[in-house]
Amino acid sequence: MFEKLYSPVEKLKLAAFNNLFVKREDLIDPYISGNKWRKLKYILAKAEAEHKNHLITFGGAYSNHLVATAAAASRSGLKSTAFVRGEKVTNEMLLLCKLFGMDLIFTERESYKDKFALFEKHFKFDVNAYFIDEGGASTEAVTGCSEIVDELTDVYDHIFCAAGTGTTAAGLLDGIVKNNLKTKLHVIPVLKNGNFIKAEIVKYVPNTENLILHTDYHFGGYAKTTPELFKFIKDFTANTGLLIDPVYTAKMFYAVFDLQRNKTIKSDDKILAIHTGGLLGIFGMKDKF
Template sequence: MESSNQKVILPLLTKKNISLFIKREDEIHPFISGNKYRKLKYNLVEAKRLGCANLITFGGAYSNHIAATAYAGKMANLKTIGVVRGEELIDKWQENPTLKFAHDQGMAFKFVSRSWYREKHTEKVQNELKEEFGDFYSLPEGGTNELAVKGCEEILTKKDAFFDVICSCVGTGGTIAGISNSAKDHQKVIGFPALKGDFLKKDIRKFAVQNNWDLITDYHFGGYGKVDETLIHFMNNFKRETTIPLDPVYTGKMMFGLVDLIQNDYFKPNTKILAIHSGGLQGVLGMNLKLEKKNLPLLMV
């Protein structure tokens, strides 16, 4: 499935003589959008090939991956189980739009403590899950594995060879690894992590076969899932000016960082940039619930 590239028109880009397009991966499917579609594609094929009836995955309360896996599993006639971080959600998951959506698609939940969750990939925990649910196909948190990277290698197409720089959000590293693997020799891949720290490079190197990428770690806004009024105003203004919606966890931070870099002459004039929209828009409703409780401005939907 191929997505369209939408040109971004902003006075700053004209002033700096920069060409910026956004690959609208968020539009390839209404519920399994962006990199989640790519990551799930070959994993679902493998689960069916192995004859698995159950699909287990892991995530937080507002996880794009949890929501997408629930819907994709339903379409593939697989029973899905979401292992969700946070025991406090057991009695109030119905108030969470992401979990309610996943439940409506047939996903069962197992709410676990944060300490249990940190051990989720150990043999001990995996055996506990098998005792409770029987045999299953396991997808890691965020969906990143070799098959997910294979799917993400299909994000770039022949027409994208036109660009000098490819920009990607970074969560678990699978998307940028896939993009890096399929990038052309003349292209530089830049990742914008949603998490603090430089530790992701080690994870990306497990899957990236080329050394054509780098991370810019200055735009995480305090870490995963954290936002402030500066980011909210930027995202709302960006949507008003371009019609393109962003999500607060990933693409909003990437675009904020990218625009800031352009403003500060990080790129040479005439540079042609393609930013990958990785979807995740389902998370806007949940974020607005959190912002409302804090009396902060809401994101446009």
């Protein structure tokens, strides 16, 4: 399942930038999209090596990770179960999960905080059960995401990515460090008070010399938005033909534009933005467009 990869680098033609490129991770797969493909690649390999055939994971009701895990499991002949944070709901994302054969366990928010306890309570005696953390956070996921940098044929002054757990960012930083690049990695946390992301990255990659964290582009917090962000999405997509989502990639691209306006980065600098996919998240905010 993870043998074929299509993730080209494309140049965006925008008046404000001479050298803005995007790595189209969103084109890898419609359901195992972008960084989710990268994260699951070695997670599934480890599950297979341990002879586990039941993937157990966690996420919110609009989680791209849940859809990706469900799709990956079905294509690999595996079972999958997800603990879904919050009250029982029905939406487009969870419909896809069910169609891919995933069982859903809706979990009240307080219990959801202790994921290992949930796993132990429900699957302690299931010898085939394999724990996958929320968002796929793991050493295996970092290894998969580091290959994004390994694939690059050009060198960039700056690489930008959005961050929820920091796993993708850790992988990108690992790729930069191991390839001895001088590239600066700009990480855009999509949550309020996103400084914790650095500590999460350091768990995997202690060398943060090339890391720059921008914590002012969360637009209110995780899955929070503003009219300004929605206007940016509509203008950006109309001008580039590139779809972006309100939760992750829109906030990252907004940061790129704002930092260029503020002269933090120069218009002539060679910039690579990582499009991490997750476009199904648009459905969670369809009424706002």
